[in-house]
Amino acid sequence: MDTVNKAVVTVLGRDTTGIIAKVSAVLYKHDANILDITQTVLSGMFSMVMIVDLRGSDFTVLADDLSAVGTSLGLQVRIQRNEIFDAMHRI
Amino acid sequence: MINTSDILQTVRMIADEKLDIRTITMGISLYSCADPDPERMAAKIYDRITKQAENLVKTGEALEREYGIPIVNKRISVTPVSLISAASGDPLRAALAMDAAARETGVNFIGGYTALVQKGMTASDRKLIDSLPEALSRTERVCASVNVASTRAGIDMDAVRLCGTAVKAIAEATKDTDASGCMKLVIFSNAVEDNPFMAGAFHGPGEGDCCINVGISGPGVVKRALELEARDAPFDQVAETIKRTAFKITRVGQLIAKEASARLGVPFGIVDLSLAPTPAMGDSVAHILEEMGLEVCGCAGTTAALALLNDAVKKGGIMASGHVGGLSGAFIPVSEDIGMINAAASGALSIEKLEAMTCVCSVGLDMIAVPGDTSASTIAAIIADEAAIGMINGKTTAVRLIPAPGKNVGDEVEFGGLFGRAPVMRVSPYSAERFIARGGRIPAPLQSLRN
Numbered sequence: 001m002d003t004v005n006k007a008v009v010t011v012l013g014r015d016t017t018g019i020i021a022k023v024s025a026v027l028y029k030h031d032a033n034i035l036d037i038t039q040t041v042l043s044g045m046f047s048m049v050m051i052v053d054l055r056g057s058d059f060t061v062l063a064d065d066l067s068a069v070g071t072s073l074g075l076q077v078r079i080q081r082n083e084i085f086d087a088m089h090r091i
Numbered sequence: 092m093i094n095t096s097d098i099l100q101t102v103r104m105i106a107d108e109k110l111d112i113r114t115i116t117m118g119i120s121l122y123s124c125a126d127p128d129p130e131r132m133a134a135k136i137y138d139r140i141t142k143q144a145e146n147l148v149k150t151g152e153a154l155e156r157e158y159g160i161p162i163v164n165k166r167i168s169v170t171p172v173s174l175i176s177a178a179s180g181d182p183l184r185a186a187l188a189m190d191a192a193a194r195e196t197g198v199n200f201i202g203g204y205t206a207l208v209q210k211g212m213t214a215s216d217r218k219l220i221d222s223l224p225e226a227l228s229r230t231e232r233v234c235a236s237v238n239v240a241s242t243r244a245g246i247d248m249d250a251v252r253l254c255g256t257a258v259k260a261i262a263e264a265t266k267d268t269d270a271s272g273c274m275k276l277v278i279f280s281n282a283v284e285d286n287p288f289m290a291g292a293f294h295g296p297g298e299g300d301c302c303i304n305v306g307i308s309g310p311g312v313v314k315r316a317l318e319l320e321a322r323d324a325p326f327d328q329v330a331e332t333i334k335r336t337a338f339k340i341t342r343v344g345q346l347i348a349k350e351a352s353a354r355l356g357v358p359f360g361i362v363d364l365s366l367a368p369t370p371a372m373g374d375s376v377a378h379i380l381e382e383m384g385l386e387v388c389g390c391a392g393t394t395a396a397l398a399l400l401n402d403a404v405k406k407g408g409i410m411a412s413g414h415v416g417g418l419s420g421a422f423i424p425v426s427e428d429i430g431m432i433n434a435a436a437s438g439a440l441s442i443e444k445l446e447a448m449t450c451v452c453s454v455g456l457d458m459i460a461v462p463g464d465t466s467a468s469t470i471a472a473i474i475a476d477e478a479a480i481g482m483i484n485g486k487t488t489a490v491r492l493i494p495a496p497g498k499n500v501g502d503e504v505e506f507g508g509l510f511g512r513a514p515v516m517r518v519s520p521y522s523a524e525r526f527i528a529r530g531g532r533i534p535a536p537l538q539s540l541r542n
Contacts, residue, residue, distance in 0.1 A: 008093075008098055010098060010099070010102050012102070038095045047099065049095045049098050049099065059156075059157055060156065063156060076106070078102065078159050079159070080157070080158055080159030080160075081157045081158050081159075082093075083158070083346055083350075084101065084158045084159065084160065084343060084346060085093045085097060085098055085101055086093065087342040087343060087345065087346040088097070088101055088339045088342050088343060089093055089097040089100075089101075089339070090093070
């Protein structure tokens with residue numbers, strides 16, 4: 001898989017209904033493919049990490065849409081290119 | 092695939108522990124801009140900088156967005172101006188052109204209003220030093236530096252005296268803003284040619300046409316790592332924890348530097364492995380030292396703690412980057428570090444202790460407010476002391492003092508933003524007037540018999 005277009009979406013905050021649905025809907029709208037999801041709820045705190053393949057999507061518009069969803073749900077939603085995690089955690 | 096806890100650690104470092112890239116600095120050579128006509132020189136400087144750095148800020152912002160890490164400053168450094176203005180004899184015109192170019196490109200600072208005078212001064216160097224009060228009061232974003240000493244050349248005490256006088260004159264010229272002009276002048280011993288940090292950045296005479304240097308940060312990340320992994324543990328574990336953390340931080344710096352260099356089509360210069368504090372809570376070098384077990388920064392043990400920190404940061408970072416350079420180490424600017432501010436305000440931290448600390452860490456007496464009536468000769472003598480530490484120990488040292496007009500010990504100077512605030516610190520009331528009046532050069536030190 002071409003790593004150049006991989007990104008990581010992280011969602012952190014208080015658990016509520018519809019988080020995965022709404023975040024996934026934005027990704028679907030932008031034609032970004034979800035490769036992996038990990039999600040946990042610990043004492044009411046929701047945390048989710050998604051690895052996505054951006055394919056042809058416009059990073060800036062997608063990032064704006066994700067952060068808008070985050071605001072509407074009262075959560076922090078971030079998208080970052082995969083390379084920053086590789087750089088920090090792989091020698 | 093990277094695991095979830097690593098991903099969340101990175102997110103936490105950025106969101107909660109203030110990990111950021113402190114600066115992307117584009118070094119630009121101005122050699123092609125020398126011209127006997129001051130107007131033509133200024134036009135060439137403006138054109139050269141605005142063309143070369145046209146996309147710098149835009150590219151920095153795009154990287155910030157895509158990698159999700161703040162890039163606090165986008166800056167430019169240029170060839171020491173005294174070399175370029177020698178032909179026209181008008182350094183001030185160059186400063187004004189640099190300021191205009193900085194505004195046009197959107198960078199917050201441009202460094203390189205510089206003279207390298209460790210061995211002696213040319214007429215052009217002297218003009219530049221004499222012009223500092225006007226240059227720094229009439230421009231907004233221009234930063235200046237003077238290198239007055241080196242291990243190989245000794246200390247140019249004539250230049251030291253002129254710099255002491257210049258600091259006082261800059262304070263007077265910018266007295267309406269608490270001597271803010273003094274924040275933009277650094278006086279060095281063993282200045283480095285590829286430093287991306289302001290106010291002392293310049294694009295050294297041995298550099299190429301253009302390059303990208305990146306300065307990293309992250310005191311908050313180091314402190315948190317020590318809390319989690321090495322609380323009350325032996326120093327071996329403290330050093331290991333700092334090294335591991337510095338490695339991660341530096342890898343981000345390297346990634347951003349390589350990417351910026353590729354997108355701008357400019358060679359990658361260096362990553363500067365520095366722990367640069369800000370006045371924000373949780374972004375303090377002093378608090379790292381306190382986490383090691385000191386009641387307050389400045390008490391006995393501070394120098395040893397800082398020596399460990401400085402060395403471990405370098406050891407951890409060095410393998411994470413292809414080219415390490417600049418000032419690389421822990422910075423201890425008083426006004427820009429909430430822990431240092433508190434330590435100085437409570438009287439736990441003195442200038443004399445800071446001087447000792449500069450023997451084992453990056454740079455020197457940085458962002459320290461002193462009483463407004465401190466004489467030019469005392470300031471020059473402080474510069475000479477600091478230059479001597481750099482010269483003898485083969486390291487970079489620097490002085491950035493702010494003699495705050497009308498203020499005295501117990502008062503505070505508010506600089507705002509990243510510059511923070513500085514409690515006015517006590518300086519020795521005894522005179523070095525006759526010492527400074529001598530002039531001449533302190534010879535270069537012996538490189539053997541190192542005792």
